[in-house]
Amino acid sequence: MILQSLVHLYDELSRQGKVAKEGWGIAKVSHRLVLDDEGNLIGIVSARKTVLRGKKEKEVPADMIVPLPATRSSGVKANFLCDNSSYLLGVDDKGKPGRTKECFEAARALHHQILDGCHSAEARAILNYFDHWNVDKAREHPLIQGNLEDILAGANFLIQVGRRDATDIPDIRKAWEDYFKSGGEEGNEETGQCLITGKKDEPIASLHPKIKGVLGAQSSGANLVSFNAPAFCSYGYDGEQGKNAPVSEEAANAYGTALNFLLADRTHVKVLGDTTVVYWSEHAEEAYQDGFLGMMGDDGGLTDKELDDVLTHVKEGEPADISGITVNPDEPFYILGLAPNAARISVRFFLRNTFGDVMKHMEAHEERMRIVHPSWEKNRIPLWRVLKTTANPHSRDSASSPLLAGSLLKSVFMDGKYPEAVFQNILRRIFSDHDEPAGGGKPAVYKVSYVKAAMVKAYLLKNCGTKWEGKIQMAVNENCNDISYVLGRLFSVLENIQQSANPGINSTIKDRYFNSACATPASVFPVLWKLANAHLGKLDQPKAVYFKKKLGMLMDKIAMPDRGTPLPHRLTLDEQGAFVLGYYQETQARYAGKKEDK
Structure with a gap:
């Protein structure tokens, strides 16, 4: 269900032009390798962009649409037109010159395989570069010497011919797309029925795409689908990787692209505890995400009045307006909670409901939480504040229990009973904490705080309603x-x-x-x-x-x-x-x- 929903999201994003089409992906590019018409390297130019991080400006690699990067494990596998210095320059600091040369030769062979039938001048320039570049003397080249620190940093380089990126040249783009559709150099020998799309005789992906942006997971990306031990493998498929869950290369690329797109948009991602929460609507409209983000305790671009107006309409089952976009309460809405697990990603929860029901469930939670409070506090209490009250304020890592975060979020989004562990942890903190004034850069600590009391009230009304309904009020x-x-x-x-x-x-x-x-x-x-x-x-x-x-x-x-x-x-x-x-x-x-x- 998760992968099918993400594939459908990819189709919507692709239709809206928000993600690259089949055969193309997004990579972080720090430099361009500039070639002349003869294929000589004449420049290494920065492709970084300047962004504001806090109060300081910082240069970071730019996200560019490039030929779909290969999924690598430990072997040598080249990418087309965009890759790191080992493959495009034959230079790195890994201390294995033999393997570095093997990487460059793999890139040379791949570019010949794709461009040999392409007759454009730019394609010939690229092939001439690979044919005449001397890997053994690459470090002596003045351009390499002048950019050695950046080159050894492991950044991605994009080939540029003259003043045009190779990815913008129609003949080269067509050559890549024809190659991709044919199944690549391996010819996609393994075919079968895709579990996601149901299509038969589809090339099966042996390795699934890396997912980037999950808090705590490897920065280079982690796998949502993978098999590395017999205990995880289907009967008769030990060591067969993708055959355990036959997903076509097309579908694997689609769900990976869609999920990476969601995680890259940090304005629509919430991190609670160790759980990275991503959410989307069936038709990939950001207005639904803005409304959900507002209910999570962030403004999401919505004022309190706008959010109240949306809730009023949603409760009546009527369309509402968010930032000039009409949102339908019956629109299917998805919420996915992901957590790190070594080189893989764990799924904390996956929920599907209508947008209207999700908003009503969250509003019901807010209604149970409403309690008299100091004037400086807000009426809405974000879920991250509830989770924070379950942790020791004096511990070095004041994060809540990972499993607690997932179970609390699920109970709120589905309007189920709250986890008993949340209530027990809050009582434990009330018994352990003491009133402490703010100071030394640390916030004040209250034995019985607004958030603790509000969650206790919500728990009693939801989990013990028959006993406390009518007895417990806001004041x-x-x-x-x-x-x-x-x-x-x-x-x-x-x-x-x-x-x-x-x-x-x-x-x-x-x-x-x-x-x-x-x-x-x-x-x-x-x-x-x-x-x-x-x-x-x-x-x-x-x-x-x-x-x-x-x-x-x-x-x-x-x-x-x-x-x-x-x-x-x-x-x-x-x-x-x-x-x-x-x-x-x-x-x-x-x-x-x-x-x-x-």
Whole structure:
């Protein structure tokens, strides 16, 4: 399903002229090798482009459409017109002169095979270059000496004849396309039925294209489809590489080109944890990607008003407008999560749904996450912030668990239950973290933060809805009598009493008693009430009366049993989450009240 969807995307991109057609690909080219009409090397010219990285300008290789590069493993295999210095110049720093010469000879043979029947002057110049270039004395050439550092850097070079790139010359282009369609020098001896297109007697790809741009994977590219051990091979196909999954060369090139195109567009790629998320619509319209990116917490070129307008229309099943483009809520939409795995790529998840359903599922998640918050915080919480709260803020690598990221994303996009591990990790962080002010280039840390409380609320509503639906709201629910929620509110009031009696105190009851009060309230709250009585004695009469009324109101919500303590000895995990919410919402109400009084 993944490969079929990418092949369909390639067809759409090709129709729109966004990717190279069959037989052509994109390569990063740093220099041009300039030949004269006789095939003599007369220049090595930079093809780099200047880009802005941060606040500095930097020169990087340019992306150019070239004859489709070969998929190399460890053998010698030349590319046509565009390749590295080993193949086009016979110069490198690998310390294997015999192999370097073999690479150049392979390139010479390939260019003769393709251009021998081409009668253009430029084709003859290219063949003359390969026939007369002396590999043994190549390093002595003045142009090589003047560009040796760049040449040895392993960059790609493109052949230019006179003032024209060889790839722009019609006769040479036709010669390459005829060669490619014929199956190349190996003649595509292995044919079969393609698993993706269903076509029969198609040349089967033995090696699949390299995928570049997945965070953590090899920069030179990694494989989405490959076989390197008997355990991965089909019965009877040990060591047969592509025969294990017969995909035609045409289809392999198509899915590789489409996926590399998506990954190269960094404005429409999200990295969450170790998962690189790419997404696209059936008809390759960027407006759908912009809408999805806005829901992920990035503006994507959309204002809050525009995003709200899109959601309003989508919920009604009506077309919406994004940047002047009409988006259809019934448009099929794909989301692919990729993660690195040695020289290969792992698929974390692959989801297909309509654009409208995906947006509604993400909005439902946002609705569950909505909770009262400080004025400087935004209403929408990006998923990367949720994942970040599950990691230790003091660790050198503050990334969340890779598997956790994939499972959380899948649950949000499909409107499924949240992974229990997310809830458990957030509770663990609440119990482990302490309030720390910002400083030394590090952000502030809050024991019970806005993001943590919002995710706890979302989890309880989605995973434990039958118990907590109606009890948990955006702000304090004065009508909720669940004891775990009430105890959380009560703890916040007790903390407020202590801070009022001892202004500027460094360590509050939250630092010493929060964790035990949340887990085993019966053993802690008697101590807290005793401390509160001492603190109330230090307050002036109006404040003391206010706090006593507040405590009395909350105590009235706790049912008194016939015998034993009214407080539970232990709270379950979801009850601990309700305790956290009660504490957070009561604290936020206190701050909001102070702001209103001021």
